[in-house]
Amino acid sequence: MSSALFTPITFRGLTIPNRIAVSPMCQYNSNDGSATDWHLMHIGQFALGGFGLIIAEMTDINPVGRITYKCAGLYSDDNEKALKRVIDFAKQYGPSKHGLQIGHAGRKGSTQPPALGAKPLTKEENAWETVAPSAIPYGEGWHVPRAMTKEDMKATLADYIASVKRAERVGYDLLELHAAHGYLLHQFLSPLSNQRTDEYGGSLEKRMRYPLEVFEAIRAAWPKDKPLGIRVSAVDWVDGGTTIEDTVAFAKALKALGCDYMDVSSGQLDARQKIPFAPAFNVPFAERVKKDSGLATMSVGLITGAREAEAIVSSGKADMVALARGAMYDPRWPIHAAMELGAEPPFAPRMMPAHPKMRPMIFPDYKPAA
Incomplete structure (x- = not known):
């Protein structure tokens, strides 16, 4: 059988060898924003696993934009040098394309890492002041953010552009702007978190204004032949x-x-949300966006099976699928999916000794894909 999941897809000057992406996953293992040996292992394992695209975790444009003090950043020379080490390593050994998700936590920042409870930091824990479109906390017991002035917004936009230029120097193939999961740009988009009375709040057109300004500025700063996408929360579930x-x-x-x-996810803006978690629960949103806007989409959210992923892409509901926990559970997921679907398994060069054709005693029924 021919597999839609294992056909290439091209955005601008970038051809991604298959339709399977590693979704950005916060690792909470950075030091002052800089990647560590953990990231060599984390990204490196996927680079050998056959994924067409690997999108690195939400990487913050300034220290105030971090979710936690262990979050990744791209706002210093040290941050840039550390990420370049990771990407150079991954590109040396694997054929995957590499993307970076850049963002700002807004009112959801200044918290403990999840392993320590994910609660807002106290003054004694060196909490920092958070910012947001409006002075509305994420939930009960959370910091009340400072409503951003227009000067704050201009400065933040400048930080986005500075991070974009660093990402180009690092060598990323693709950028994804984070406007989902209750972080800063999502906070501008939602009427629950944006109650401004100026030209950046009120109607949908006004709520979209700042995220669109940020996107337009990044598109102008990022090389024309490199793709720029965005992650959104399609609905707030509130x-x-x-x-x-x-x-x-x-x-x-x-x-x-x-x-x-558009990388279509959902929720995470408001603590009152009620998300009906189920396999592939975000796929209908990606399908609707693609159908009504004509924009290519990526779907994420409890996608685990090869045939499930194949059906999503082959039916045109989304152009790509992205795995997070599923990729962590099985860093060779694309190889195993290809074997199940009768496609050519995407082995990295240094992994070829494990290819089925090299082990006929183990895989006597293996036949190369047509």
């Missing part, structure tokens, strides 16, 4: 929050600015 219609309108505006794809 009454009065972002709707799929809002997200489709946002997708249309982004497409006009040169967005290459």
Whole structure:
């Protein structure tokens, strides 16, 4: 059988060898924003696993934008040098393409790492002041953020651009702007967190204004032949929050600015959310965005099986699938999926001794894909 999942996809000057991506996953293992040996292992394992695209964790544009003090950043020379070490290593040994997700936590920043409870930091724990569109905390017991002034917004935009230029020097093939999961740009988009009365709040058009300004500036700063996508939360799962219609309108505006794809997730903006978790639960949102806006989409969220992923792509519901926990559980997921689907397993050069054709006594029924 021919597999849609294992056909290449091209965005601008980048051809991704298959439709399987590693979704960005916060690792909480950085020191002052800088990657460590953990990241060599984390990204390196996927680079040998056959994934078409590996998108590194949410990487913050400034220290205030961190979720925790252990989060990744790209705002210093040390940060840049550490990430370049990781990407150079991964590109040396694996054929995957590499993306970076850049973002800012907004009101969800200044917290403990999840392993320590993920609670807001206290003054004694060196909490820092968070910022957001409006002075509305994420939930009960959380810091009340400072409402951003227009000067704050300009400075933050400048930090985005500085990080983009660093990402180009590091050697990333693709960028993804984080506007989902309750972080800063999502906070501007949602009426639950954005209650501004100036030109950046109120109607959907006004709530979209700052995220679109950021995207447009990044598109201008990022090389024209390199793709730029965005991750969004299609709905907030809270009454009065972002709707799929809002997200489709946002997708249309982004497409006009040169967005290459939308990575469609959902939720995480408001502690009152009620998410109906189920296998592939975000796929209908990606399908709706693709159908109504014409923008390419990536779907994420409890996608685990090879045939499930194949069906999503072959039916046109999304152009790519992204795995997070599933990739951590099985860093060779694409290889195993290809074997199940009858496609050529995507082995990295240094992994070829493990290829089925090299072990006929173990895989006597293996036949190369047509």
